[in-house]
Amino acid sequence: TLSFEAFKSLDKPIDLSQIDNHGAEKAKQLIGEALKSRVEAVDHDICGVGEEDAFFVADLGEVYRQHLRWKKNLARVTPHYAVKCNPDPEVLRLLSALGTGFDCASKAEIEQVLKMGVDPSRIIYAQPCKTKSYVRYAAQNGVKQMTFDNADELYKTKQLFPDAELYLRILTDDSASLCRLSQKFGASLDSTAELLKLAKELELNVVGVAFHVGSGASDPKAFLKAVQDARYVFDQGADLGFEMHTLDVGGGFCGETFEAMAAVLSSALDLYFPPNVRIIGEPGRYYVSTAFTIACHVIARRTVADATLGTTSYMLYLNDGVYGNFSSIIFDHQNPIPRVLKSADQFKYDVGRSGYDTPSMTEYSIWGPTCDGIDVISSSCVFPEVLDVGDWLYFEDMGAYTKCSATRFNGFTDSHDVVYVCSEPGAVALLGY
Numbered sequence: 001t002l003s004f005e006a007f008k009s010l011d012k013p014i015d016l017s018q019i020d021n022h023g024a025e026k027a028k029q030l031i032g033e034a035l036k037s038r039v040e041a042v043d044h045d046i047c048g049v050g051e052e053d054a055f056f057v058a059d060l061g062e063v064y065r066q067h068l069r070w071k072k073n074l075a076r077v078t079p080h081y082a083v084k085c086n087p088d089p090e091v092l093r094l095l096s097a098l099g100t101g102f103d104c105a106s107k108a109e110i111e112q113v114l115k116m117g118v119d120p121s122r123i124i125y126a127q128p129c130k131t132k133s134y135v136r137y138a139a140q141n142g143v144k145q146m147t148f149d150n151a152d153e154l155y156k157t158k159q160l161f162p163d164a165e166l167y168l169r170i171l172t173d174d175s176a177s178l179c180r181l182s183q184k185f186g187a188s189l190d191s192t193a194e195l196l197k198l199a200k201e202l203e204l205n206v207v208g209v210a211f212h213v214g215s216g217a218s219d220p221k222a223f224l225k226a227v228q229d230a231r232y233v234f235d236q237g238a239d240l241g242f243e244m245h246t247l248d249v250g251g252g253f254c255g256e257t258f259e260a261m262a263a264v265l266s267s268a269l270d271l272y273f274p275p276n277v278r279i280i281g282e283p284g285r286y287y288v289s290t291a292f293t294i295a296c297h298v299i300a301r302r303t304v305a306d307a308t309l310g311t312t313s314y315m316l317y318l319n320d321g322v323y324g325n326f327s328s329i330i331f332d333h334q335n336p337i338p339r340v341l342k343s344a345d346q347f348k349y350d351v352g353r354s355g356y357d358t359p360s361m362t363e364y365s366i367w368g369p370t371c372d373g374i375d376v377i378s379s380s381c382v383f384p385e386v387l388d389v390g391d392w393l394y395f396e397d398m399g400a401y402t403k404c405s406a407t408r409f410n411g412f413t414d415s416h417d418v419v420y421v422c423s424e425p426g427a428v429a430l431l432g433y
């Protein structure tokens with residue numbers, strides 16, 4: 001177990017191999033137990049409205065492990081967690097205790113982070129097109145760091161917050177990312193000189209450059225090019241007399257490709273930015289995606305008999321869908337994988353997946369609860385068992401861009417319970433559980 005004291009000394013050389021995946025094995029067991037006990041507590045025949053609602057199990061130990069992995073692979077980069085990705089209060093509390101910064105996109109996010117007692121200097125208001133009253137709020141509360149990418153925003157800043165510490169967000173090649181952001185934000189390299197000149201004329205304080213290679217990025221070369229471009233703009237700023245001291249490398253990191261991305265980014269940083277330049281990042285999905293599992297209840301079933309083929313398949317209707325926590329299917333291009341949690345009163349969390357290779361598979365399509373035909377979670381999947389109303393499914397990797405963009409469409413709830421577990425004793429200690 002790595003204690004907080006040991007963790008704080010991570011900047012000194014330490015054998016990180018001893019802490020890798022410390023609680024990963026334990027995590028499965030804890031999540032399975034939490035899913036089971038919550039579902040077992042529901043008596044579907046008599047329960048009150050909402051008691052059988054979908055719910056999350058969050059393993060805060062996974063967030064902790066991701067942080068250690070970050071420190072190991074990107075030691076130079078101070079993460080500023082992108083709150084928009086999942087503003088879960090316990091996740092924020094843990095990250096705050098771990099000493100990360102926060103990337104906030106709105107007044108509400110800034111307020112949520114400040115209310116935890118986080119110093120305003122640990123927040124970056126990373127939104128190049130800001131609401132005026134939000135800028136006033138940031139100014140009143142000492143949240144100085146903010147991004148811009150256009151001249152109008154500079155005039156706005158001059159009027160509302162002339163002391164702000166500004167980062168010029170530049171355009172990136174985000175063509176290999178899941179969610180492209182550069183269609184909307186980022187100054188092209190042929191406009192940066194003019195923007196910096198204007199900032200100088202307005203006597204504003206530009207302190208660095210920011211970029212984002214797109215959420216769910218898959219090409220490490222995008223980081224290399226972005227770092228090279230950032231160097232070019234850094235020099236432009238320095239030539240105009242700005243004290244350029246920080247580079248913000250944004251988000252875009254995923255668990256699957258993290259080491260490869262981090263290796264390219266780290267060597268590019270070492271090549272183009274000397275150690276005296278402070279480097280920050282804005283990871284979102286990287287921290288939370290794998291930490292959240294959701295359980296959903298089968299509320300209805302429709303039997304589809306094909307007389308010609310002589311087959312029977314089923315349409316299953318769950319109590320959560322694309323207007324709820326599966327909003328990630330639409331907004332985040334995700335493809336959540338359904339798995340059986342409970343059928344015929346048996347719990348099947350993480351058991352028998354190997355046994356799923358049976359010849360007698362039943363086909364399903366899986367739907368959300370609203371009246372809209374777009375509300376489909378999986379158009380085709382198979383399970384060995386015949387599922388029915390009252391059974392439960394679960395979906396892993398549901399922590400990023402899910403509950404934060406859920407709606408109340410059709411009168412369903414947008415607020416689902418989270419059962420917290422913690423597979424890392426180090427994180428338990430930090431959280432004071």
Ligand code: PLP
Binds near residue numbers: 127282
């Ligand atoms: N920073 C900014 C400015 C963003 O817009 C986003 C996502 O949209 C993020 C950080 C987080 O990105 P990711 O979740 O890919 O790490």
